[in-house]
Amino acid sequence: MFIVPLTHPSFRFARSLGSSDDGARSPALDVAETDTGYEVVLDVPGVTKEDVKVSIEGRRVTVQAKTDRSDEKKDGDRIVYRERAAARFARSFTLPVELDQATSGAKLDNGVLTLTLAKRAANGSSQITVD
Numbered sequence: 001m002f003i004v005p006l007t008h009p010s011f012r013f014a015r016s017l018g019s020s021d022d023g024a025r026s027p028a029l030d031v032a033e034t035d036t037g038y039e040v041v042l043d044v045p046g047v048t049k050e051d052v053k054v055s056i057e058g059r060r061v062t063v064q065a066k067t068d069r070s071d072e073k074k075d076g077d078r079i080v081y082r083e084r085a086a087a088r089f090a091r092s093f094t095l096p097v098e099l100d101q102a103t104s105g106a107k108l109d110n111g112v113l114t115l116t117l118a119k120r121a122a123n124g125s126s127q128i129t130v131d
Helices: none
Strands: 012-014 029-033 037-043 052-057 060-067 087-094 099-109 112-119
Touching (some): 029 087, 037 099, 060 112
Antiparallel strands (some): 029 037, 052 060
16 A cells, blocks of 8 residues: 555545535545555544445545534533534545445544545456457
């Protein structure tokens, strides 16, 4: 496995989806390439696996996630100060080759989302019989 430089002309990384004032955070990511695919690691702290959406369209990968702010209070408690809020994460990028969604996967562990993205196998050439 080797780390692919993000300056490679085949890669396009968008920092967020939509307009810059849509409130979505853009998670940091690392991309490594193997012979059969890519491993992408993103930081999405506080997110549960049910709140993560990953979509693949050809070479383009889109990751969206959200956290909800807990408004749970115990009897007699008063909120004095609050900095932690609900958050949305969005990141989109394009890789140099088509991806196979059926054999790709995702794993979320301790706020780190790891995508294992399989390269689509090239359709091998075949011969036809001439009648």
